[in-house]
Structure formats: structure tokens, C-alpha cells
Amino acid sequence: MGLINGIQRFFDERFDTALAKKLINEQVHKRLPPRTGWLHIYGSLSLLLFINQSLTGIMLLLYYRPTPEAAHKSIQYITAEVQFGWLYRQIHAWGASLMILAVVIHMTRTFFMGSYKKPRELTWVTGVILFILTVGFGFTGYLLPWNQIAFWATTVGTESANKVPVIGDWLQYFLRGGDAVTGETLSRFFVVHVIILPWLLVGVVALHLFLMRLNNLSTLEAVGEEKPLTPEYGIPFFPVHVAKEGCVAVLMIAVLVTLSIVVPWEIGEPADALSTPEHIKPEWYFLPSYQLLKYFEGPYGAVIGIFACSIPFGLLMLWPFLDRGKERHPKKRPIAVSIGLVGLFSALGLGFLGHISETNQTFFGKEYHIDLLGWPHLIEGDAAAPDDLGRAEH
Ligand code: HEM
Known part of the structure; x- marks a missing residue:
């Protein structure tokens, strides 16, 4: 006790700790809207999965070697020799897919509940950036084990970049670090995956959470009609909502460990630039764009295909500024809800076709x-x- 009091006195004498305590207290005991429930945990679940990716990623980094000669062998070494290496490699691989799924569910929830409307437009825009960054993690991380499927999926994936009008050739060269996928590409993807994307994501998540706390969570009431949250009206963030988040976190860790043991990810054959596997397919989250691109052939078709794949991202980014209606309740927004459902089912349908094609x-x-x-x-x-x-x- 004496030591703790001593440490506290050390800080009290040097900083305005009363102010810091007041700010932390305010945040911890903040009132949330009364109906905040299980649908509102997907944001914190995404955050938990990001923390999980960072921790397991650091463990992998201790042994991973980002060169064409050593990458595949180092993953084999982690799996076979390093204590619990197989477990944190599996948790990292499963965590990547589950993080993308959690972010998509969170985005779907905020879309259908109209949470992006005034004053939360920028919370949504920062969210779309987070979605793009999360998918970027998947794209760059996939190549790192340097196995056949990843090598060829990246070759096909970066090939689509050259269909972009005007800057296509340059973009493909920039992504690959040369004309083909080589050790240069591996270095690039590695740096983006372990340095650039994590720090960007940390910065944008901080902004996203700050904006979310500033405007508090939305209710289903129309814009301008939300009741102020008084202690009698709202529910406390701590312990009520935190308890729900804690339950989901424990469940998610159990799911990750179970999946890692029951359905482990294969390491695959080492990459071979001279032998193309028969059917190359990307990860499930790229299947909708991959399938859509197939319907556009020829030089002009390919350009139209690239536009068709970019339009949903542009629409998502601008959505709060296009849908200016005041209503939030899904039953009172038939047009927005119909557009959302068409988008969601088209992505699911295209993804399914991509999965069963060939x-x-x-x-x-x-x-x-x-x-x-x-x-x-x-x-x-x-x-x-x-x-x-x-x-x-x-
Ligand atoms: C790494 C990714 C993300 C993290 C860690 C994250 C985190 C959070 C958290 C913790 C909340 C509090 C409420 C809740 O969980 O539902 C929240 C709210 C919100 N998020 Fe995210 N988010 C992410 C991605 C996104 C995406 C992709 C979108 C949409 C494009 C989005 C849009 C929103 C909106 C509009 C709110 C306010 C919700 C409301 O007022 O009810 N977020 N986010």
C-alpha cells in the first residue's frame, strides 16, 4: 500500500491527476442509450480482434523471415518447432477472417440502424477507411507465407490493377515492385502489413472512437429528436455494456482456439513462379469483386469492371451525404434499406458464384x-x- 501511495503522490505532485481522473471517470461511467445491447458489440469485437492480430503478429515476427528463400521455411519452423507457434499462427490466420467478418457485421448494423446520419457522418467515413485498411491487411498478409496459392492469387490480384485507366501500368509496377511478383513484392507487402497498415489503423481507430464517444451512440429516433441521456434515462457503459463486451470477448477467444484446433489452415506448397496451379481463387472477402470482374472482358470491359468494383466503395464513403432523410428506423427508410439489401445480397450472391465457379x-x-x-x-x-x-x- 505504501508503494502504491508513494507512486500516486509522485504523479500528484507533478501532474494535474485530478483532471485525468475526472476525464477517465466520465468516460467509464458514461450513459449509453437505453436500448444499447448485443447488436452494439461488433465495434468492440473488431477492436478485440485487431488487438489479437497485433499480439499474435508480434509473436510471428520473432521468427518470420520476409525473403522468397526463407519465408515459407520460417512458417514451417514456427508451426513445427516453436513452442505454441502453431497455435498463434492459426489464431492469427483465423483472426484475420473473423476481424473482416466482425467489421462487415458492424458496418451492416450501423447502416440499417441509420447510425451514420447527422451528427455521425464522420464516424461512418472513418469507419469506411477502417474497412478498407482491414481488407488491405488481408491482401498483404496473404502473400507472406509465400506459398503457391498466395503467390498466384497475388499475381492475379495485382494484374487487375493494370486495368485501371491511365495509371494502370504504373500502379501494377508500384504494387509489385517490378514487372512480376518477386522478392521485391514480398518486401513491399511485408512493410505495408507490419508497419504502415497497423499504424494507420491505430490512428484511424483512435479518431473513430473519439468521434463515437463525442456524439455518443445513436438511437432509432429521427435526426434532431434524440433524447438527452440523463442518469435516469440511459444505461451505464460500465458495468452494464462492458459486461456484454467481456462475454463476447471470452466467447471469441474460445471460437478462435477451437477453429485453430479443429480446422487448421494449411501452409501449402512453396511458391513456384514456373508452375501455375489449376484454379486460383482469392480469399472469401475478395470473391465478390473477383467474380464481378469476370463478367467484363476485353480492354474496355476490364476498365468498366474496375469501375463497377470501385463504385460500391465510393458509394459507401459518400452515403451519409447522399441519404439526407431524417428518419433512422429501418421501417421508415424503405429506399435506403432496399439499396442496402440489394448491395448485401449481390455481394453474397457474387461471392457464392465465385466460390463454386470452376x-x-x-x-x-x-x-x-x-x-x-x-x-x-x-x-x-x-x-x-x-x-x-x-x-x-x-
Ligand atoms: C477496425 C474497425 C472498427 C472498429 C474497431 C470500430 C469500433 C467501433 C466501436 C467500439 C463503436 C461503438 C458502438 C458499436 O460497437 O457498435 C463504433 C461505432 C460506430 N462505428 Fe465503428 N469500428 C470499426 C469499423 C467501422 C466501419 C467499417 C463502419 C462503417 C463503415 C463503422 C461505423 C460506425 C458508426 C457509424 C458508429 C456509431 C454507431 C452508433 O452511433 O450507434 N465502424 N465503432
């Missing part, structure tokens, strides 16, 4: 070949499987 699937007892574009072709008897464009060989 495979054989059985529907109602009959086998179909799903071509590159997602069209099913019945495989009859011993007929040869059709090629990627659905043409059966005769």
Missing part, C-alpha cells in the same frame, strides 16, 4: 459443372466435363 456440384441428385461465370452445365452420363466456358468436348 467446380462440379450436385443439385437435386444431378451433377453440374459450374463454369467460370457461374453458369451450371448438366454433366450427362459419361460425357466429358465441359471446359471453363461451359463447352462440352465432343
Whole structure:
């Protein structure tokens, strides 16, 4: 006790600790709207998963080597030799997917509950930046194990950059650090993944949380009609909401460990620039854009495809300034809710088509070949499987 009192006196004599205590107290005991519940935990879940990615990422960094010769071997070493290395590698790989999922659910919740409306437009805009940064983590991290699928998925992914009008060639060169995916690309992706993106994300998350605290959480009441939060009206952030967040955090850690043990991620074969695997597909979160791009062929088609993939991001960014209606309740915003549902189901549909394309699937007892574009072709008897464009060989 004497030591703690001594430390406290040390700070009291040098800083205005009363002010700091007052500010912390205010934040901890802040009132939230009465209906703040389980739907409001996805933001803190995203934050928890980011912290998890940072901690497991630091553990991986102790042994990972970002060169084409050593990268794959170092991941094998982490998995086979380092104590608990397999566990934190698995948790990092699963955490990446779950973080993107948590961010998407959080974004969907704030969209359908109209939380982006005045005065929270900038909270939403910083959120869209966080979404892009999170996906950027997935894109750059995927290459780091330097395995076949990652190498070729990155080759295909960076190829789409060259379809961007005017700056396409330069952009592809910039991303790859050369004409092809090589050790230069690995270095670039490594630096972006472990230095640039984490610090950008920390800065933007801090701004996002500051804005969220400044305006407090939204209710379903229309813009300008939200009741002021008095101690009798709202619920305390601590302990009521923090208890819910704690339950979800414990559950998420259990899910991460279970997935890591039951469905482990493969390390795959080392990258080989001379042998292209048969079907290259990106991670699930890129499947909608990957599938959409396939419908646009030829030099002009490809440019239109790139625009088609960028429009949803532009729309998301500008959305609070396009939807100026005052209502927040989903039942009173049929147009915004319909647009949101069309966007959500299109992404899910495209993602599903991307997932099953170029495979054989059985529907109602009959086998179909799903071509590159997602069209099913019945495989009859011993007929040869059709090629990627659905043409059966005769
Ligand atoms: C790393 C990513 C993110 C983190 C850590 C994060 C964190 C949070 C937290 C802790 C809250 C408090 C309420 C809640 O959890 O629902 C919140 C609120 C909010 N977030 Fe995020 N967020 C992230 C991404 C996003 C994205 C992608 C969007 C939308 C594009 C977004 C938009 C909002 C909005 C509008 C609010 C205010 C909600 C309200 O007033 O009810 N956030 N965020």
C-alpha cells in the first residue's frame, strides 16, 4: 500500500491527476442509450480482434523471415518447432477472417440502424477507411507465407490493377515492385502489413472512437429528436455494456482456439513462379469483386469492371451525404434499406458464384459443372466435363 501511495503522490505532485481522473471517470461511467445491447458489440469485437492480430503478429515476427528463400521455411519452423507457434499462427490466420467478418457485421448494423446520419457522418467515413485498411491487411498478409496459392492469387490480384485507366501500368509496377511478383513484392507487402497498415489503423481507430464517444451512440429516433441521456434515462457503459463486451470477448477467444484446433489452415506448397496451379481463387472477402470482374472482358470491359468494383466503395464513403432523410428506423427508410439489401445480397450472391465457379456440384441428385461465370452445365452420363466456358468436348 505504501508503494502504491508513494507512486500516486509522485504523479500528484507533478501532474494535474485530478483532471485525468475526472476525464477517465466520465468516460467509464458514461450513459449509453437505453436500448444499447448485443447488436452494439461488433465495434468492440473488431477492436478485440485487431488487438489479437497485433499480439499474435508480434509473436510471428520473432521468427518470420520476409525473403522468397526463407519465408515459407520460417512458417514451417514456427508451426513445427516453436513452442505454441502453431497455435498463434492459426489464431492469427483465423483472426484475420473473423476481424473482416466482425467489421462487415458492424458496418451492416450501423447502416440499417441509420447510425451514420447527422451528427455521425464522420464516424461512418472513418469507419469506411477502417474497412478498407482491414481488407488491405488481408491482401498483404496473404502473400507472406509465400506459398503457391498466395503467390498466384497475388499475381492475379495485382494484374487487375493494370486495368485501371491511365495509371494502370504504373500502379501494377508500384504494387509489385517490378514487372512480376518477386522478392521485391514480398518486401513491399511485408512493410505495408507490419508497419504502415497497423499504424494507420491505430490512428484511424483512435479518431473513430473519439468521434463515437463525442456524439455518443445513436438511437432509432429521427435526426434532431434524440433524447438527452440523463442518469435516469440511459444505461451505464460500465458495468452494464462492458459486461456484454467481456462475454463476447471470452466467447471469441474460445471460437478462435477451437477453429485453430479443429480446422487448421494449411501452409501449402512453396511458391513456384514456373508452375501455375489449376484454379486460383482469392480469399472469401475478395470473391465478390473477383467474380464481378469476370463478367467484363476485353480492354474496355476490364476498365468498366474496375469501375463497377470501385463504385460500391465510393458509394459507401459518400452515403451519409447522399441519404439526407431524417428518419433512422429501418421501417421508415424503405429506399435506403432496399439499396442496402440489394448491395448485401449481390455481394453474397457474387461471392457464392465465385466460390463454386470452376467446380462440379450436385443439385437435386444431378451433377453440374459450374463454369467460370457461374453458369451450371448438366454433366450427362459419361460425357466429358465441359471446359471453363461451359463447352462440352465432343
Ligand atoms: C477496425 C474497425 C472498427 C472498429 C474497431 C470500430 C469500433 C467501433 C466501436 C467500439 C463503436 C461503438 C458502438 C458499436 O460497437 O457498435 C463504433 C461505432 C460506430 N462505428 Fe465503428 N469500428 C470499426 C469499423 C467501422 C466501419 C467499417 C463502419 C462503417 C463503415 C463503422 C461505423 C460506425 C458508426 C457509424 C458508429 C456509431 C454507431 C452508433 O452511433 O450507434 N465502424 N465503432
